[in-house]
Every structure is written in structure tokens, then in C-alpha cells.
Amino acid sequence: MLKIGIIGCGTIGTSICQAIDNGTIEAELFAIYDRNQEDVDKLLATLENSRPEFMETATMIKEIDLLVECASQKAVYEVIPAALHAHCDAMIMSVGAFADEKFHKMIRGLAKDNNCKVYLPSGAIVGLDGLRSASSEEIYSVTLTTQKPPRGLAGAPYIIRNNIDLDKINGKTILFEGPASEAVKAFPANVNVAATLSIAGIGFEKTKVKIVANPALTRNIHEITVEGAFGEFTTRVENVPSPSNPKSSYLASLSAIATLKKITDPFQVGT
Ligand SMILES: NC(=O)C1=CN([C@@H]2O[C@H](COP(=O)(O)OP(=O)(O)OC[C@H]3O[C@@H](n4cnc5c(N)ncnc54)[C@H](O)[C@@H]3O)[C@@H](O)[C@H]2O)C=CC1
Numbered sequence: 001m002l003k004i005g006i007i008g009c010g011t012i013g014t015s016i017c018q019a020i021d022n023g024t025i026e027a028e029l030f031a032i033y034d035r036n037q038e039d040v041d042k043l044l045a046t047l048e049n050s051r052p053e054f055m056e057t058a059t060m061i062k063e064i065d066l067l068v069e070c071a072s073q074k075a076v077y078e079v080i081p082a083a084l085h086a087h088c089d090a091m092i093m094s095v096g097a098f099a100d101e102k103f104h105k106m107i108r109g110l111a112k113d114n115n116c117k118v119y120l121p122s123g124a125i126v127g128l129d130g131l132r133s134a135s136s137e138e139i140y141s142v143t144l145t146t147q148k149p150p151r152g153l154a155g156a157p158y159i160i161r162n163n164i165d166l167d168k169i170n171g172k173t174i175l176f177e178g179p180a181s182e183a184v185k186a187f188p189a190n191v192n193v194a195a196t197l198s199i200a201g202i203g204f205e206k207t208k209v210k211i212v213a214n215p216a217l218t219r220n221i222h223e224i225t226v227e228g229a230f231g232e233f234t235t236r237v238e239n240v241p242s243p244s245n246p247k248s249s250y251l252a253s254l255s256a257i258a259t260l261k262k263i264t265d266p267f268q269v270g271t
């Protein structure tokens with residue numbers, strides 16, 4: 001059975017651990033780690049059948065088959081290179097870390113050299129299957145428009161740097177327009193999906209992102225338009241925010257679980 005270790009015991013980490021614990025994912029939950037002990041204790045209290053060990057990632061990567069990152073872009077830098085050196089596969093949620101081209105290239109090289117796989121779930125967006133199919137031919141443009149209730153953007157470096165008072169936004173307001181490379185740095189906990197879209201499509205510079213604060217919303221909306229030799233498609237998802245973290249959509253947790261189910265299932269369906 002696949003031995004899994006998790007870094008990040010927050011919203012997504014907890015959902016994944018519960019899915020292993022209740023048998024939705026057929027794997028062994030071997031170890032967990034978080035820099036915040038309170039989050040570890042809260043997660044452990046939700047498990048009925050599994051008793052994962054609390055372990056530093058440097059130790060757990062020697063024991064596990066797959067390291068799941070659901071912590072932060074910083075954590076991707078801290079743990080993924082070592083995991084690949086230790087011949088451990090990786091699943092990454094904080095995909096925005098790959099906007100750093102040098103790091104992206106290094107991780108691809110390490111995965112290849114160590115015969116490892118790196119999995120990036122679709123997360124909170126829909127339509128990556130179509131984009132991947134369309135990418136076999138020329139893609140002319142990829143655009144992501146993300147709308148969130150203002151509180152779903154709280155704490156982003158862009159908001160802090162520009163002294164934006166989210167409480168004072170009383171109508172639909174465009175906060176950011178630019179390439180995905182800048183969007184994922186300006187909003188590291190809000191648009192990792194822009195990074196996944198860039199990697200699946202035409203890269204971080206050509207993928208255009210618009211971020212909108214909309215106080216009329218209770219859901220996180222991601223709208224993607226792709227134009228290419230194949231024609232054109234638009235997808236739109238209205239995501240229920242996770243109750244424990246309004247920045248992250250519930251679909252992101254479900255996508256992480258679906259990816260792990262796919263990894264552990266010998267029967268593969270779809271592109
Ligand atoms: N790819 C996608 O579509 C999506 C990606 N995300 C990203 O996934 C990650 C996890 O999201 P959530 O579970 O909602 O966040 P969360 O804030 O609920 O939980 C994150 C946990 O990771 C821990 N953590 C953060 N940095 C750490 C580090 N360097 N070392 C150890 N522990 C660390 C925190 O203490 C916290 O317990 C975030 O980076 C988020 O931006 C979220 C939603 C969608």
C-alpha cells in the first residue's frame with residue numbers, strides 16, 4: 001500500500017487525511033508535519049482509524065513513497081527538492097512556487113534524474129483536460145478571471161503593499177491585471193490555479209490573470225477562456241469556500257483527494 005506523508009495540516013491536509021482515514025483513498029497515512037502544533041492536534045482529533053506519526057519532513061521522506069504538500073509556496077522550496085533526492089514522489093498544492101523558472105527547471109530535472117513523479121492537481125479550476133488536449137496544437141491565449149469575496153483575499157502581499165482596505169470595497173472591483181508570473185507572487189494563497197493553468201498551457205508570462213474583489217459574492221469564481229487552433233472554450237466554476245479557510249475553495253480539497261485516488265487506482269480514465 002502506498003505510504004503517504006503530509007506537510008500542512010490545515011484545510012486541505014485535513015480533508016486528505018480524513019479521506020485516507022475513511023478508506024476513500026486506499027493508502028497508508030504514515031506521517032504528518034506542520035509548523036503549527038495546534039493544527040496537528042486538531043487534525044489528529046478528526047481521525048478515527050489512522051495514527052500517523054508526527055515527523056519532520058527530513059525524516060519522513062526516508063520512509064514514505066509520496067510526500068503531499070498542502071502548506072505554502074515557501075514549504076515547496078523547503079521540502080520538495082529533498083523529497084525527490086530521496087526518491088520520493090510529490091504532490092504539490094502550492095503550485096505558485098513554480099513561477100520561479102529556475103526552481104521549476106530544477107524540480108523537473110530532479111524528478112527525471114531520480115525517476116520520480118510530481119503531481120499537480122487541477123485544484124479549484126475546471127478545464128485543464130481540454131487545455132492539455134488543445135496544447136498539442138498552437139494555443140493563442142489563456143485568460144483566468146478570479147472573483148472572490150473581499151475576505152477571501154485578506155493578507156495577500158499585494159493587498160498589504162498597496163494599503164487596500166478590503167472592508168471599504170462596496171462594489172465589484174478589479175484589483176489586479178497582469179501575467180500569471182506576477183499574480184501568483186502578489187496573491188500566493190489565492191491564485192495557485194493560475195500557476196497550474198500556466199504549466200498546462202502557454203507558460204507564466206503569456207497566461208493573463210484578472211483578480212476581482214466582489215462583496216456581492218459568497219463563492220469563489222474562476223473563469224477560464226482558451227483560444228487556439230482547436231477553436232475556443234470557456235469554463236466557469238462557482239466554488240463554495242472551505243469553512244476553515246475562505247481563501248481556499250472546497251473543490252481544491254476534493255481535487256487533491258481525486259488525484260490521490262487516481263494515483264492509487266490501476267484503472268485510469270480520461271486525458
Ligand atoms: N492548487 C490549488 O488549486 C489550490 C492551492 N491552494 C494552496 O494549498 C495550500 C494549502 O491550502 P489550505 O489547506 O487551504 O491552507 P491552510 O492555511 O488551511 O493550511 C496550511 C497549513 O500549512 C501549514 N504551513 C504553512 N507553511 C508551512 C511550512 N513552511 N512548514 C510547515 N507547515 C506549514 C500551516 O501552519 C497550516 O496548518 C496553500 O498554499 C494554498 O494557497 C489552496 C487552494 C487551491
Ligand SMILES: O=C([O-])CC(=O)C(=O)O
Pocket residue numbers: 123124188189190191192193194220239247248249250252
Ligand atoms: O481555492 C481557490 O479558489 C483558489 C486558490 O485559493 C488558489 O489557487 O490558491
